[in-house]
Amino acid sequence: MDQEDSTSQSGEMTSWDINDIKLPQDVKQTDWFQEWPDSYVKHIYSSDDKNAQRHLSSWAMRNTNNHNSRILKKSCLGVVVCSNDCSAADGRKIYLRPAICDKARQKQQRKCCPNCSGPLKLISCRGHGGYPVTNFWRHEGPFIFFQSKGAHDHPRPETKLEAEARRSIQKAQTAVSPTSPRLKRCREVESLTGEMQSQEAWPLLLSNQENYISPCSFNGHLLDKNPQEQINSCLSLAKNCGFGRSPYLTEHSQDIGSDKYYEKCKEIGSREHDSRDLSGPSVCNMYADYRKPQPWNKNTTLERNPCTDKCCNGSTLSLADLHCEIVSPQNCMDSSIQHVPNIPPTTKAGYQPSRPNPGLSGDDFYEGKLHVNYNSSYIPSSFYHLSSEDPYLIMNSAHHHQQPSPLTKGNEWDFEEERKYTNLDYCNSEMIFSLYPLR
DNA sequence: ATTTGCGGGCTTA
DNA sequence: TAAGCCCGCAAAT
Structure with a gap:
């Protein structure tokens, strides 16, 4: 059993399960928000934690109906990669963030690789007994309980901020008229796949x-x-x-x-x-x-x-x-x-596990004040x-x-x-x- | 346009 | 019955 199954990173005992009727009330210290929760971990966040309130994760998680309004369940969508398994000039692979909305995700997969203009493909998450990793969120009084089931068996996608930045670039593309051969190639690819125009390709143009x-x-x-x-x-x-x-x-x-x-x-x-x-x-x-x-x-x-x-x-x-x-x-x-390195870090947490510095809340990571993309x-x-x-x-x-x-x-x-x-x-x-x- | 949360409904074990 | 998934809706971003 993972250590985090028995003890949260702030030291709180986590002998609870998200489905328990009664969850711990005597939590002495809440956890620092985890952007990349993985494996069978549990965390207890403060209900003041904005990221926890928003049930955020840098994994691409979609809402899943578990017919329990008290427990929010989300399942991982995996990562979008290039079918050609191409690498960027610096050797890194393409790991795009799957769109959360089904329709947007289907549309996304019709677009082309921003690097080589090849087709994109979605790698599904099967880290939980062949099913996607699931995250559970439950608000109880001053705390927000989080539980993850399964270990992601795929690379990390780009973060939400990165995906948003990429989309902004896409919008920007409409304001300029690139004439790069690369774009032309991409457009040709898309014309074959029914897509109007690649926009992810723009940066590389x-x-x-x-x-x-x-x-x-x-x-x-x-x-x-x-x-x-x-x-x-x-x-x-x-x-x-x-x-x-x-x-x-x-x-x-x-x-x-x-x-x-x-x-x-x-x-x-x-x-x-x-x-x-x-x-x-x-x-x-x-x-x-x-x-x-x-x-x-x-x-x-x-x-x-x-x-x-x-x-x-x-x-x-x-x-x-x-x-x-x-x-x-x-x-x-x-x-x-x-x-x-282009591999998921071996350490579990991206952030300080507990809250050592109240001046730098977990909110910051999604609020644009401090975002070091690692x-x-x-x-x-x-x-x-x-x-x-x-x-x-x-x-x-x-x-x-x-x-x-x-x-x-x-x-x-x-x-x-x-x-x-x-x-x-x-x-x-x-x-x-x-x-x-x-x- | 997309994300997020909710909930009905279906299928499977 | 629980779990997983699909779908549509509404609100928010």
């Missing part, structure tokens, strides 16, 4: 372009708007992620991690959507503690470095600078970000490149102070150089915003 794309564009805030709207959206997004000067953000840094803080961030981000005032010190220092090495992110530890120090010196920031700064990943990403899924590093044909980015890049890129060799993109300088392979927009403070 840009792998030979020499310009950068702002991470703002990840969420589709940039490419589908006019230039000013793009900037405003980018600003809003940045503020939502904790950047920019805000009375609340600067005066209530002690609230970081709390619901109150995040709700306020969202409110401010929304209210100041059209604001042009980005002057003043950034709130980057509020994130300093988040960069401290953590047991669960030792592969992605960010330490202080000239870049981040430079970025955090509290000088003023203009709109153009915001775009400029965010746009230049090679100037800011810490080279200590390491590649993670899983095995694939986000093309070329997300950060953009065709020079894009008029908006030409405009934006023309008037700021971006230095000539060491990554470009004429029109060729050197993947080795790219990794050397940027190490962005495992990044997503949240990570960029969280880990790259303004100067």
Whole structure:
């Protein structure tokens, strides 16, 4: 029996079963939210834990009717892979997140591999006696009880955030008109499979372009708007992620991690959507503690470095600078970000098992304040490149102070150089915003 | 458009 | 009866 069958990670006895009429009431310490629960584990979360409230998991879990309204049951959908078993330029495999909705999932499987344009296939989870792994959630008073049955027998899919980022890229594709041969191939494939157009392929289409794309564009805030709207959206997004000067953000840094803080961030981000005032010190220092090495992110530890120090010196920031700064990943990403092997980690938990730091709640991992992507899924590093044909980015890049890129060799993109300088392979927009403070 | 939760209903062991 | 699955609906995102 797994140790976690008898003891939760916070030390609580877990001699209970989710179906018990009466569950433990004398829970002394709740568990830290587990993003990748696996095997036959049980956890007791606080009912205040937002992730637990939302029954979140980075596995693609769908709701399953167990005819018991008190116990929510979810079963794993597995992972979507490339039928050609292709590998990206850096050797990683394609592990897409299955759409939760049946209809969307069927549609997803008609699309093509973002890497090789081959057909996609769904690997079903059969980790529970040949059936999918099941997760159970039950709310009882101040606690949320979680129980997992079965061990996932497939790679981890991309996280929800990564999948959302990928979809944003898909939307962005509709705003540009790529003419890459790769896209043409993909379209041809899709025309044969009845699909109108591949959108996942878009990031890779840009792998030979020499310009950068702002991470703002990840969420589709940039490419589908006019230039000013793009900037405003980018600003809003940045503020939502904790950047920019805000009375609340600067005066209530002690609230970081709390619901109150995040709700306020969202409110401010929304209210100041059209604001042009980005002057003043950034709130980057509020994130300093988040960069401290953590047991669960030792592969992605960010330490202080000239870049981040430079970025955090509290000088003023203009709109153009915001775009400029965010746009230049090679100037800011810490080279200590390491590649993670393309295998599921052997350790069970992705996070601290208990709650050692109340200032950094489990909510953060899904709230965009701290998201270090250390899983095995694939986000093309070329997300950060953009065709020079894009008029908006030409405009934006023309008037700021971006230095000539060491990554470009004429029109060729050197993947080795790219990794050397940027190490962005495992990044997503949240990570960029969280880990790259303004100067 | 997609996710999420709910619940009816069917099949199988 | 329990478990697994399919389906449709509604609300939320």
